[in-house]
Amino acid sequence: MISTAPVLHFRDVGLGDVPMVGGKGASLGELLRAGIQVPTGFSVTTAAFRQVVEHLTVADDSGAQIPVPARVAALDHADGDTLARVTATVRQVVESAPLPPEVADAVTAGYAALCEECGQPDLPVAVRSSATSEDSAEASFAGLQDTYLWIHGGQSVLDHVRRCWASLYSVESVTYRLRRGIPEDDLAMAVVVQQMVGSRSSGVMFTRSPLTGDRSVVAIDASWGLGSAVVSGDVTPDSFLVNKVTGEITRRTVSTKTRWHQPDPSGHGVVETDVPTQLQDVPSINDAEIAELYAIARRVEAHYGCPQDIEWAVSRTGAAGENVFLLQSRPETVWAEKDRAAKVSAPTARAFDHVFNALGGKRPLED
Numbered sequence: 001m002i003s004t005a006p007v008l009h010f011r012d013v014g015l016g017d018v019p020m021v022g023g024k025g026a027s028l029g030e031l032l033r034a035g036i037q038v039p040t041g042f043s044v045t046t047a048a049f050r051q052v053v054e055h056l057t058v059a060d061d062s063g064a065q066i067p068v069p070a071r072v073a074a075l076d077h078a079d080g081d082t083l084a085r086v087t088a089t090v091r092q093v094v095e096s097a098p099l100p101p102e103v104a105d106a107v108t109a110g111y112a113a114l115c116e117e118c119g120q121p122d123l124p125v126a127v128r129s130s131a132t133s134e135d136s137a138e139a140s141f142a143g144l145q146d147t148y149l150w151i152h153g154g155q156s157v158l159d160h161v162r163r164c165w166a167s168l169y170s171v172e173s174v175t176y177r178l179r180r181g182i183p184e185d186d187l188a189m190a191v192v193v194q195q196m197v198g199s200r201s202s203g204v205m206f207t208r209s210p211l212t213g214d215r216s217v218v219a220i221d222a223s224w225g226l227g228s229a230v231v232s233g234d235v236t237p238d239s240f241l242v243n244k245v246t247g248e249i250t251r252r253t254v255s256t257k258t259r260w261h262q263p264d265p266s267g268h269g270v271v272e273t274d275v276p277t278q279l280q281d282v283p284s285i286n287d288a289e290i291a292e293l294y295a296i297a298r299r300v301e302a303h304y305g306c307p308q309d310i311e312w313a314v315s316r317t318g319a320a321g322e323n324v325f326l327l328q329s330r331p332e333t334v335w336a337e338k339d340r341a342a343k344v345s346a347p348t349a350r351a352f353d354h355v356f357n358a359l360g361g362k363r364p365l366e367d
Contacts, residue, residue: 006048006106010041020045022130022190027329034303036296038326040117041125041194042110044161046132048103049189053165056097058089068093069184072169077178080171087169094166099158107161108154111193124150124196124263126327127160129167132188144173145189149228149270150196150263157193164191197325198263199313201284202227203237205293206332207244207301207308213335215307217250218242218297222284224275225260227311227327234272235259238284242294249290254283289314292324300329307332 003020013021013029021029025043032038057065060074068090075083099107115123129145146167148160167173168189177187203222208215221230221237229235235258241251257275264271285293293312301308309332315323 003045004047006045006051006103007110008043008045009110010038010043013043019132019188020047020190022046022132022188022192023330024128024130024328025190025192026130028192028194030303031300031326031329034299036300036326037322037324039195039197040114041192042114043130044107044110044191044193046188046190048106049165049191051100051103052097053094053189056093058086058093068169069187072174073184075174075178077175083171083175087171087174090169091166094169095162097162099162104158107158107193111154111157114193114195118195122152124152124267125157126192126194126196127151127157127164128192128194129164130190130192131168132186132190144170144176146170147228149226150268152268156268161191161193165189194327196263197313197327198316199226200224200316201289202311202313202327203230203284205297205310205312207297207310208332208335209241210332210334213338216244218244218294220285220290220293223255223257223260224279224284225262226270227313228270229259229261229272231311234261240285240290242290244294244298247291247294249287252283254281256280257284285314288320289324292321296324296326300326304329304331307336309333 008021010025010029010032013026014033015026015030017029018026021043028038028041053068056068058068058071060066060071071086072090075086077083111125114125115121126147126149128147131145146164148163151157151160168187177184201222201224203220204227205218205220207218209217209219220240220242222240223230223235223237230237236255237257238255239253240249242248243250257280259272260275261270261272297308297310300310308329310329311327313325313327315325317323
């Protein structure tokens with residue numbers, strides 16, 4: 001049953017709750033249930049999104065007011081000028097839409113409860129988009145919607161939730177959906193509100209090689225500061241390859257890391273600055289942390305039953321062995337898609353068998 005609650009804590013959701021909290025929110029709840037250390041938080045559900053956004057309208061070319069989903073669905077992905085104009089209007093409408101009191105109160109109460117849970121007034125949080133189709137193997141929305149880091153205060157959280165909703169209507173996201181034929185009526189946006197980790201080091205790891213598809217290794221990329229620098233490509237990270245069977249580090253490459261992302265000194269948002277010279281050529285994680293990341297990666301892959309694309313962080317505080325957090329885990333998509341294509345095109349004894357297989361094992365004219 002799909003909940004109508006505007007807010008759900010991570011501990012109350014799992015993978016079966018994607019329709020309510022999106023791919024990112026469901027995965028975080030599932031990781032928590034599996035005993036993996038993730039920063040605590042809650043999701044603003046798709047029920048809240050629908051309560052606000054599905055009732056909004058924008059004008060079409062004739063001036064008639066059209067519901068947002070219908071107006072977006074009517075766009076032509078090849079008409080760049082119209083796409084840019086209409087999506088800009090839709091984003092402005094979504095960002096400025098008044099929130100029903102029950103939604104606004106639930107979000108601000110969720111943030112206040114999170115501050116109390118963490119024992120920190122004005123807790124810094126990440127506000128992250130979590131679309132209902134996000135991170136699926138068939139249609140990965142990763143990177144197409146917005147994430148905001150180091151956000152403080154209930155009103156600021158509300159403002160950034162609306163910005164995340166609006167990012168569902170960016171040119172890139174709408175174009176992607178139109179080209180893939182993803183129906184607007186099936187789409188909704190949840191938003192994750194998650195305790196920020198004061199990251200000393202961060203990065204990504206894959207439970208198969210992103211270069212070769214080799215499933216016998218864990219590939220780890222790491223750099224100093226917040227992981228947004230790695231995800232955005234602003235830094236060439238250190239890279240480590242770990243044998244999945246033995247745990248041996250079979251390859252290590254330490255890069256010169258000249259830039260990092262750090263919390264803005266103003267207390268809100270993130271700034272990109274120079275890495276101190278003494279750190280630029282030093283490995284951003286040590287062998288013990290690599291071993292812990294490798295062990296966690298194996299646990300996560302075993303839990304989900306398929307190769308994973310994982311974001312992680314090592315906190316500046318906390319004892320060794322207790323300061324590694326997972327920020328997200330989703331199915332690896334690039335090599336999974338290649339595996340499916342290879343399976344479909346695998347050679348058969350007879351040419352007709354390709355047709356037979358495509359029919360799911362049924363002979364033509366079979367019921």
